Amino acid sequence: MKITLKVWRQKNAQDKGGFKTYQLDDVSPDMSFLEMFDVLNEQILKKGEDPVHFDHDCREGICGTCSMYINGKPHGPKQTTTCQLHMRSFSDGDTIVVEPWRAKAFPVVKDLVVNRSAFDRVIQAGGYVSVNTGGVPDANEIPIPKKIADEAFDAATCIGCGACVAACKNASAMLFVSAKVSQLALLPQGQVERKTRVEKMVSQMDEEGFGACSNTGACSAECPKEISLENIARLNREYLSAKSSSDNV
Ligand code: SF4
């Protein structure tokens, strides 16, 4: 396949940045999008130029780092991570436009790499679970109805990639935060810190500069792990209930 790439190049956070066009003449349809970038970088390195910087780690769809905006969609045309997107999703002769996530809370570090440590600080603000459940067999002795366990597990599958933020016109982090709040609020082990956790995580989310929920559902539609909007409704209920009995009104 012949592919034309328009890639956002930006030297650092201060640089204005801009698109640069590259031509690839021998792309296999079975390459992942990141493998195609590896081939591009080999080509750039051979010319003695600076390769395109992008984030990746597991390349198995589990770490959540391969963040890229591809043809105007987070992670590209399929509802999957960029590392699991294959070139057969495109056509021979296509021009593909690649940009970093665009959100105030995710400043560009270089090229396609953004700083997503705001997500880490939201998680840290949530604190820890003080219930000591012992080893795995002990934890599994706590009876949890299947429906609840499934809901908690579904929320826990969020990989923190940030596509929800990138998809939202307000750059809201509500889907991510709601998934992280839900996975513990639903389980007995998460009850002790339930109220303080949601208060602190929402407060940190606001402090980081994420916008309000736009109610458009773009986040869930683009989420590679299909995190449900029901989590956002639960987050709102959790927050209201915590605030109604809180000292930090
Ligand atoms: S909710 Fe979905 S899109 Fe958002 S960070 Fe988690 S996995 Fe990524």
Ligand code: FES
């Ligand atoms: S590189 Fe880990 S999810 Fe894509």
